[in-house]
Amino acid sequence: xxxxxxxxxxxxxxxxxxxxxxxxxxxxxxxxxxxxxxxxxxxxxxxxxxxxxxxxxxxxxxxxxxxxxxxxxxxxxxxxxxxxxxxxxxxxxxxxxxxxxxxxxxxxxxxxxxxxxxxxxxxxxxxxxxxxxxxxxxxxxxxxxxxxxxxxxxxxxxxxxxxxxxxxxxxxxxxxxxxxxxxxxxxxxxxxxxxxxxxxxxxxxxxxxxxxxxxxxxxxxxxxxxxxxxxxxxxxxxxxxxxxxxxxxxxxxxxxxxxxxxxxxxxxxxxxxxxxxxxxxxxxxxxxxxxxxxxxxxxxxxxxxxxxxxxxxxxxxxxxxxxxxxxxxxxxxxxxxxxxxxxxxxxx
Amino acid sequence: xxxxxxxxxxxxxxxxxxxxxxxxxxxxxxxxxxxxxxxxxxxxxxxxxxxxxxxxxxxxxxxxxxxxxxxxxxxxxxxxxxxxxxxxxxxxxxxxxxxxxxxxxxxxxxxxxxxxxxxxxxxxxxxxxxxxxxxxxxxxxxxxxxxxxxxxxxxxxxxxxxxxxxxxxxxxxxxxxxxxxxxxxxxxxxxxxxxxxxxxxxxxxxxxxxxxxxxxxxxxxxxxxxxxxxxxxxxxxxxxxxxxxxxxxxxxxxxxxxxxxxxxxxxxxxxxxxxxxxxxxxx
Ligand SMILES: Cc1ncc(C[n+]2csc(CCOP(=O)(O)OP(=O)(O)O)c2C)c(N)n1
Ligand SMILES: [Mg+2]
Numbered sequence: 275x276x277x278x279x280x281x282x283x284x285x286x287x288x289x290x291x292x293x294x295x296x297x298x299x300x301x302x303x304x305x306x307x308x309x310x311x312x313x314x315x316x317x318x319x320x321x322x323x324x325x326x327x328x329x330x331x332x333x334x335x336x337x338x339x340x341x342x343x344x345x346x347x348x349x350x351x352x353x354x355x356x357x358x359x360x361x362x363x364x365x366x367x368x369x370x371x372x373x374x375x376x377x378x379x380x381x382x383x384x385x386x387x388x389x390x391x392x393x394x395x396x397x398x399x400x401x402x403x404x405x406x407x408x409x410x411x412x413x414x415x416x417x418x419x420x421x422x423x424x425x426x427x428x429x430x431x432x433x434x435x436x437x438x439x440x441x442x443x444x445x446x447x448x449x450x451x452x453x454x455x456x457x458x459x460x461x462x463x464x465x466x467x468x469x470x471x472x473x474x475x476x477x478x479x480x481x482x483x484x485x486x487x488x489x490x491x492x493x494x495x496x497x498x499x500x501x502x503x504x505x506x507x508x509x510x511x512x513x514x515x516x517x518x519x520x521x522x523x524x525x526x527x528x529x530x531x532x533x534x535x536x537x538x539x540x541x542x543x544x545x546x547x548x549x550x551x552x553x554x555x556x557x558x559x560x561x562x563x564x565x566x567x568x569x570x571x572x573x574x575x576x577x578x579x580x581x582x583x584x585x586x587x588x589x590x591x592x593x594x595x596x597x598x599x600x601x602x603x604x605x606x607x608x609x610x611x612x613x614x615x616x617x618x619x620x621x622x
Numbered sequence: 623x624x625x626x627x628x629x630x631x632x633x634x635x636x637x638x639x640x641x642x643x644x645x646x647x648x649x650x651x652x653x654x655x656x657x658x659x660x661x662x663x664x665x666x667x668x669x670x671x672x673x674x675x676x677x678x679x680x681x682x683x684x685x686x687x688x689x690x691x692x693x694x695x696x697x698x699x700x701x702x703x704x705x706x707x708x709x710x711x712x713x714x715x716x717x718x719x720x721x722x723x724x725x726x727x728x729x730x731x732x733x734x735x736x737x738x739x740x741x742x743x744x745x746x747x748x749x750x751x752x753x754x755x756x757x758x759x760x761x762x763x764x765x766x767x768x769x770x771x772x773x774x775x776x777x778x779x780x781x782x783x784x785x786x787x788x789x790x791x792x793x794x795x796x797x798x799x800x801x802x803x804x805x806x807x808x809x810x811x812x813x814x815x816x817x818x819x820x821x822x823x824x825x826x827x828x829x830x831x832x833x834x835x836x837x838x839x840x841x842x843x844x845x846x847x848x849x850x851x852x853x854x855x856x857x858x859x860x861x862x863x864x865x866x867x868x869x870x871x872x873x874x875x876x877x878x879x880x881x882x883x884x885x886x887x888x889x890x891x892x893x894x895x896x897x898x899x900x901x902x903x904x905x
Contacts (some may be wrong), residue, residue, distance in 0.1 A: 278735070284725065288736055366782050613764050
């Protein structure tokens, strides 16, 4: 077998002996919450929002493919045991069964990891749910690069996969506030939804702003004149921090948060970009192929808005395993890395 | 038996091998302060029998064409397989402190590109048996008499892909395929027998056309005899050995802990577990 090393990989040959490192950085377990980075956090925002919903709506049911504890659906399962279906580790039948429940008038929330919904269960979501426009809500933990376990658990292309599916609404919320509000909104949405989840102790960032999640809307969180960040998921947190740091260096950055990846808010994005004078920088916890960045680029091109454009995202590669902070640094998702990239682009 | 050069210490018993595998796993768990230690301790005996009784391989040449293939479908059991590969001399003991660290050859989830002796990239569960079917077909095509072993978990019995592979192996009469199921009655959210694998196990495989055995997966003698039966069977059928294992086997205070997919081990307990294991070292 030939060994294959993608350009951004730091992996050495498996036949090269290793020495013991001086400083030890442990791999983040997949059960760990996203590093809260010293912020306020809210516990299990998705599961708790679902409990709130279930109080007034008998149609809400939950399903998991052996990952309720790891998607925060377990808190709903504890509160409403008779409305929870443990489907075992069988993603395909979980999705098919969710479709069947929806046909019988229920609003199923089905959970697994993002890789397993998007890769293994794709055809089942596509034909059993999306083609019939059934109101199944597929909510998935470990989006993008949120585990150091390697490609089997890193959903670096889930948005690309899901964006390709007609009828499906695709969401990438930023934090606990966004997740809680989005959970309630999608329960009322008549069609199918794929939503990325952060689980465990989830940072509360948007609570500090005058923000309310609106389906299909991108919202300006922070305005600025040199750079227009268009971001989703936890990268909105990172670019908000980057905007603060860059302001000290005299670079004024706007942050437009676009948690709805599909249908993309073309109107707001086009209008903001068309104001001109700003470098447009998309930022996403996802491959640069097929996610928010390319969706924004195509939207701007279609609208005839020609502006300088850069993408922050993961390379189109299978990523390395390792500790999450190391990997975020290596692949350019840290606040520092964002600042450095932006400074070099602004200087060009 | 193993290839001539395979085992540098030929007089070491299987009990000693299993003990050493458990010890390596605890040392690695201590490095990360976490890990699938319950699984590694539970599977140590079946790995000892695999690597020190059944498999043919060359420690210094993990890609040797004549080797029996050993597929770890369950990527999260990597800690267990690394422990066996270290004992087998495929991986150096000196790298134990790198387990799960950046730049390590032993990442938390098993991947072919990282580790000599790790044949496939596992972790997305339900893949191993299907790949093993193809490899067994390929070996037959090449006239290579090697076996393909696939180690899977009871949780993987829930995946539809497993049963597609089960039927495929029968269709192609894969008598060179041996599937090992670590049946520890545990999966991520709870007991496997509360989920999809509640029924009788061996009869289910037999009904599909497999030769099935069900053994105490922590009984070395029972395992040896099951492996021998599977290897020497004349019927043109694939073979499965369902190994009933106990998570955390060999460290009583962990065995008694409430079972979970991630067994909690407090920082100071690693040394305690190692000390208990050392006391029980087989002679
Ligand atoms: C296709 C797939 N679905 C879900 C998971 C997440 N997951 C990792 S381990 C695990 C439990 C599987 O059962 P088993 O291997 O028997 O667990 P253990 O005995 O180690 O507790 C699950 C659901 C996965 N890795 N792959
Ligand atoms: Mg199990």
